[in-house]
């Protein structure tokens with residue numbers, strides 16, 4: 044299903060067409076495409092080029108690893124995400140590897156990497172749905188995530204499915220219009236709350 048962003052200003056078509064579905068097709072993602080997705084994440088910018096991200100990835104055909112991944116999701120997410128071809132967990136290293144000083148941009152950089160992964164996915168006809176709804180402590184145990192690394196977001200990746208296949212709760216959300224704050228609310232100049240003049 045297409046759900047293009049009704050943007051107020053022209054944006055790149057990859058951004059227009061990226062969205063977060065809950066209906067996924069079972070079709071597997073070829074390994075070379077998966078490599079491209081994580082290659083896109085690899086080329087994200089990061090503070091001091093620290094690249095403080097890691098991804099734990101489970102493909103649907105590996106039943107044991109896939110079950111481990113669904114086991115850390117909250118039920119609301121597991122119920123739809125279990126149909127995605129791939130599930131992943133984005134993890135951030137919270138301190139700089141060389142100095143041990145806190146990296147206050149680690150999560151920001153991990154988000155940037157996942158954003159690029161999402162756009163690369165869109166270019167391949169795939170969709171990415173990120174999830175805060177998972178149990179970070181369970182994820183730490185299940186995947187033996189070391190101290191100093193923090194699970195940030197679970198990620199479902201797959202080809203789009205049919206909204207009709209979803210239970211009503213999810214179907215309503217799937218078909219709901221896409222909404223955003225206006226630029227005037229978050230683009231400022233000079234002082235907090237002063238809308239940037241180029242917007243008027």
Ligand SMILES: Cc1cc2nc3c(=O)[nH]c(=O)nc-3n(C[C@H](O)[C@H](O)[C@H](O)COP(=O)(O)O)c2cc1C
Nearest residue numbers: 061062063064065120172173174175176177196221
């Ligand atoms: C960090 C993050 C956490 C999210 N957590 C969840 C979640 O737990 N469950 C869910 O169904 N959607 C989740 N979402 C999806 C958002 O609800 C979605 O991105 C937002 O409504 C905007 O819709 P769009 O991505 O289709 O433009 C999350 C998205 C992000 C980026």
